[in-house]
Amino acid sequence: MPDERDYPEVQPAQPMPPQHSGEIYDDLQFEVKESLGDRLMNWIAGLPWWAIILAVVAVAALYSMFTSAAYRDVLRALTDNPQVTTEDLFEVVQIVGEPTMIVGRYVGESQDSVSTVITSLLDDVIDSELVQRAGFLVREDPATITIQTESGRVTIPRQRITAMDPPDAGLGDNVSVEYIERVTVTGTLTARDDKTLTIRTVNEQIETFDTDRILSEETTTTPEGEELVRIEREGLSYRGRLTALSQTGISLVQEDETRVELRRADVAFLAIPTLTVALNAAAAERTIGPDDEVRIGFVQGTDITRALQELDSLDGIPVPLRYGAGAARAALISYADLAAMMGAVAAGELDAALYLSGAEDRLAMAEWVENNPDAAVVLPTPPRECQRNCTVTVKLRDDVVEGRVLERTADTISIQTVAPEFVVIDRDQILENRRTEPGACALNNLRGCNAGIFLTLRVTFMAYGLALIIGLFFGLMRVQKNPILYAFSTLYVEVVRGIPLLVILLYAGFVVSPWLRDNTPLKLSDEWEAVLGLSFGYGAFIAEIFRAGIQSISRGQMEAARSLGMSYPQAMRYVVLPQAVRVVLPPLGNDFIAMLKDSALISVLALPDLLQLGRLYISRTFRAFEGYNTVALLYLLMTLFLSLLVRVIERRTRLPG
Amino acid sequence: MTPQTSTNSTPIIQIQNVHKRFHTLRGTVHALRGVSLDVQPGEVVVIIGPSGSGKSTLLRCINRLETTDSGRIIVDNIPLTGAKNINKVRAEVGMVFQSFNLFPDKTALENITLAQRVVRKRRKAEAEARAHDLLAKVGIPDKADAYPGQLSGGQQQRVAIARALAMDPKIMLFDEPTSALDPEMIKEVLDVMLALAREGMTMVVVSHEMGFARAAADRAVFMDEGLIIEEGEPDVLFSNPTHERTKLFLSKIL
Numbered sequence: 087m088p089d090e091r092d093y094p095e096v097q098p099a100q101p102m103p104p105q106h107s108g109e110i111y112d113d114l115q116f117e118v119k120e121s122l123g124d125r126l127m128n129w130i131a132g133l134p135w136w137a138i139i140l141a142v143v144a145v146a147a148l149y150s151m152f153t154s155a156a157y158r159d160v161l162r163a164l165t166d167n168p169q170v171t172t173e174d175l176f177e178v179v180q181i182v183g184e185p186t187m188i189v190g191r192y193v194g195e196s197q198d199s200v201s202t203v204i205t206s207l208l209d210d211v212i213d214s215e216l217v218q219r220a221g222f223l224v225r226e227d228p229a230t231i232t233i234q235t236e237s238g239r240v241t242i243p244r245q246r247i248t249a250m251d252p253p254d255a256g257l258g259d260n261v262s263v264e265y266i267e268r269v270t271v272t273g274t275l276t277a278r279d280d281k282t283l284t285i286r287t288v289n290e291q292i293e294t295f296d297t298d299r300i301l302s303e304e305t306t307t308t309p310e311g312e313e314l315v316r317i318e319r320e321g322l323s324y325r326g327r328l329t330a331l332s333q334t335g336i337s338l339v340q341e342d343e344t345r346v347e348l349r350r351a352d353v354a355f356l357a358i359p360t361l362t363v364a365l366n367a368a369a370a371e372r373t374i375g376p377d378d379e380v381r382i383g384f385v386q387g388t389d390i391t392r393a394l395q396e397l398d399s400l401d402g403i404p405v406p407l408r409y410g411a412g413a414a415r416a417a418l419i420s421y422a423d424l425a426a427m428m429g430a431v432a433a434g435e436l437d438a439a440l441y442l443s444g445a446e447d448r449l450a451m452a453e454w455v456e457n458n459p460d461a462a463v464v465l466p467t468p469p470r471e472c473q474r475n476c477t478v479t480v481k482l483r484d485d486v487v488e489g490r491v492l493e494r495t496a497d498t499i500s501i502q503t504v505a506p507e508f509v510v511i512d513r514d515q516i517l518e519n520r521r522t523e524p525g526a527c528a529l530n531n532l533r534g535c536n537a538g539i540f541l542t543l544r545v546t547f548m549a550y551g552l553a554l555i556i557g558l559f560f561g562l563m564r565v566q567k568n569p570i571l572y573a574f575s576t577l578y579v580e581v582v583r584g585i586p587l588l589v590i591l592l593y594a595g596f597v598v599s600p601w602l603r604d605n606t607p608l609k610l611s612d613e614w615e616a617v618l619g620l621s622f623g624y625g626a627f628i629a630e631i632f633r634a635g636i637q638s639i640s641r642g643q644m645e646a647a648r649s650l651g652m653s654y655p656q657a658m659r660y661v662v663l664p665q666a667v668r669v670v671l672p673p674l675g676n677d678f679i680a681m682l683k684d685s686a687l688i689s690v691l692a693l694p695d696l697l698q699l700g701r702l703y704i705s706r707t708f709r710a711f712e713g714y715n716t717v718a719l720l721y722l723l724m725t726l727f728l729s730l731l732v733r734v735i736e737r738r739t740r741l742p743g
Numbered sequence: 744m745t746p747q748t749s750t751n752s753t754p755i756i757q758i759q760n761v762h763k764r765f766h767t768l769r770g771t772v773h774a775l776r777g778v779s780l781d782v783q784p785g786e787v788v789v790i791i792g793p794s795g796s797g798k799s800t801l802l803r804c805i806n807r808l809e810t811t812d813s814g815r816i817i818v819d820n821i822p823l824t825g826a827k828n829i830n831k832v833r834a835e836v837g838m839v840f841q842s843f844n845l846f847p848d849k850t851a852l853e854n855i856t857l858a859q860r861v862v863r864k865r866r867k868a869e870a871e872a873r874a875h876d877l878l879a880k881v882g883i884p885d886k887a888d889a890y891p892g893q894l895s896g897g898q899q900q901r902v903a904i905a906r907a908l909a910m911d912p913k914i915m916l917f918d919e920p921t922s923a924l925d926p927e928m929i930k931e932v933l934d935v936m937l938a939l940a941r942e943g944m945t946m947v948v949v950s951h952e953m954g955f956a957r958a959a960a961d962r963a964v965f966m967d968e969g970l971i972i973e974e975g976e977p978d979v980l981f982s983n984p985t986h987e988r989t990k991l992f993l994s995k996i997l
Contacts (some may be wrong), residue, residue: 645808646844646903650858650910651834660861665848741848742890 557628
């Protein structure tokens with residue numbers, strides 16, 4: 087026996103365990119080697135639900151923590167900017183109820199103490215339905231009267247009567263009664279509990295502004311004795327660095343680093359620096375070599391660096407100035423004002439004059455050129471307006487505010503233009519809740535989240551559900567012996583599979599939907615157009631998945647089920663489909679992820695989905711890098727989460743043995 | 744014509760001059776060329792014959808997993824060709840397949856209860872009680888919750904037999920029930936079939952298990968090329984065949 091101490095202890099190879107008397111399969115053990123990636127994926131897929139969700143949340147939190155304000159800005163834009171909570175649960179509710187349903191009127195803090203009778207609320211916010219009936223007065227009591235009309239007896243509460251003719255009618259007299267049958271309240275639902283709904287019929291609006299903007303002011307007194315003011319005020323002025331300029335909007339950063347975004351429609355006056363170039367007549371024809379010196383003049387205060395940069399990027403400028411800005415040596419000479427500089431141009435002291443100024447000064451320069459035709463002058467055409475980063479001045483239009491003065495200090499004035507009005511309604515007395523539209527997007531009102539990531543997810547889920555139904559239906563038809571069913575389903579699959587999804591979506595939005603609108607009572611919303619288009623397009627693929635799944639189940643399964651006396655549908659439902667579904671889960675999961683990505687195509691139907699919001703953000707701010715990064719990352723996060731989910735489902739549906 | 748003429752009851756299976764052709768891409772195969780066979784209630788018939796002789800096709804025609812081209816098959820007084828509800832006939836005819844065909848996503852218990860509940864409309868408790876009884880009968884009472892993938896071939900085939908028996912069929916068809924099994928598992932399946940035969944079940948068995956045929960069968964039938972060549976008591980047929988083709992076949996397998 088060799089010296090054992092020289093060697094590390096080695097366990098002898100494990101002998102095969104002895105065969106037991108049990109089933110021989112029990113003792114067979116397979117060792118399957120997994121790659122590191124597989125093991126990692128299996129480990130992740132084996133995690134409990136909450137851990138996976140927690141991890142995703144953690145990733146999202148880290149993401150928002152470590153990225154700049156710019157990214158957070160984009161992220162908010164893409165997720166429909168949900169507020170934490172909202173007071174406006176629903177944008178508009180219209181409630182039809184009995185006239186006695188209004189139990190009070192809520193204004194500010196005095197909800198409990200103020201209680202008004204109905205008639206005082208019957209103004210423009212609450213519509214009442216007045217009914218007039220004529221008949222014989224057959225009964226009277228302190229609360230109601232009853233009249234016999236041609237169509238039958240009507241009992242009317244005295245409280246609701248607005249007019250009665252004759253007013254002093256007695257029993258048996260022929261009377262005509264006008265009364266309120268029901269009332270309608272329209273407004274924003276702000277609170278609800280088991281018994282009541284609170285509706286804000288009018289929004290409160292308060293405007294606070296500097297008193298030096300007041301152009302004129304007049305005070306009137308309403309018949310109720312309330313004083314109302316009407317103020318004409320000057321439009322606001324902004325001055326700052328231009329960050330974006332488009333057909334519809336202007337975006338600038340003021341000196342205190344606050345960003346301002348303005349609509350062009352509100353702008354009364356916009357001063358954007360414009361580069362103007364004047365050339366000496368002789369200089370325009372001179373050929374300037376690399377060693378020559380070019381004399382360029384500018385007015386004191388001009389941002390000459392920027393002016394030269396702008397000049398460099400101009401087309402159609404004669405040769406000398408190109409040298410001036412480029413290779414030739416340039417002498418820069420400053421002048422006190424425009425007149426002095428232009429005099430120097432005329433006198434030939436300057437080869438060129440650069441002027442970076444607002445529109446009015448530019449006209450002055452053009453006028454000077456016209457009056458001095460001896461000096462050849464080139465004005466860039468079209469005028470070279472600065473696009474970004476130069477200092478601009480914007481003035482908004484003047485406007486008018488009307489309302490009640492809340493507070494007036496030396497510098498500012500607060501005007502309540504509209505006072506909010508609340509109506510509390512008993513749920514018992516609601517006859518009809520006609521319309522509820524989702525209000526602001528918030529955590530306590532996710533119904534209101536209609537754009538961005540919410541829209542993408544909702545459309546994807548709805549379309550996928552529908553596509554599953556279509557796919558199952560056509561997949562089952564594809565395995566039938568009946569030639570008509572088979573041919574019809576094959577036609578659908580082949581046709582739809584061969585047309586790009588984008589084209590199908592356009593068909594749904596611009597062919598099918600308008601046709602339905604014209605020829606049937608169906609009016610599809612943009613969202614439904616998208617859902618139908620997506621599900622119709624994906625149904626073909628899912629039908630093929632189901633067909634393959636059903637055909638992958640051996641014929642013996644169907645035969646065994648049929649030999650037990652099951653009908654074809656029963657055998658399909660209880661034996662074949664349950665097995666086929668297991669087989670098709672992975673490809674179905676793949677298609678779901680693919681559909682989530684393809685849902686980006688719905689932006690062609692003018693739907694504000696994730697991608698569309700991203701593009702809007704980019705066109706507003708020109709921050710394409712951050713915008714598309716965030717869009718891509720959000721899609722990635724969603725698809726990663728979903729593929730994890732698919733793996734977990736696959737694991738859990740795996741058969742034992 | 745049949746050796747069972749002495750019994751005065753009507754045959755439970757009557758097969759009269761049945762033809763069956765399969766149309767494939769390579770041409771037409773004439774699988775059955777005028778087969779006639781009667782099976783009396785309680786009779787056990789074993790069909791033997793070389794591969795491709797039409798044994799399995801004949802068996803599958805009896806519960807109409809295959810349709811026939813001509814001829815008549817009458818099962819339990821119902822002619823199959825015009826049967827309005829073939830499912831009712833099938834519920835009375837149990838079938839056991841060579842490849843078991845258990846439902847792999849269901850436990851043994853669920854395999855046995857499914858058709859009882861769907862076709863026979865039995866309540867859950869009733870179906871499960873029946874299933875447990877049958878599992879005990881086929882000798883695997885403790886495998887109720889096992890999935891087919893967790894069972895050996897012999898156990899799977901026994902579950903398949905229990906599944907067919909759960910419908911309380913009048914006839915059992917066995918299509919080479921032991922051909923896919925390892926030799927040591929064949930016996931446990933044959934034992935169950937033997938017990939079933941002793942209880943008086945009408946059985947048609949396609950099998951080459953001579954031991955089983957001798958022990959359980961009332962009649963053995965030799966088929967070749969879509970025709971019944973010879974039939975008779977198993978002992979007589981196996982030991983003293985009259986036909987040359989039967990002799991040749993038996994000499995190969997015995």
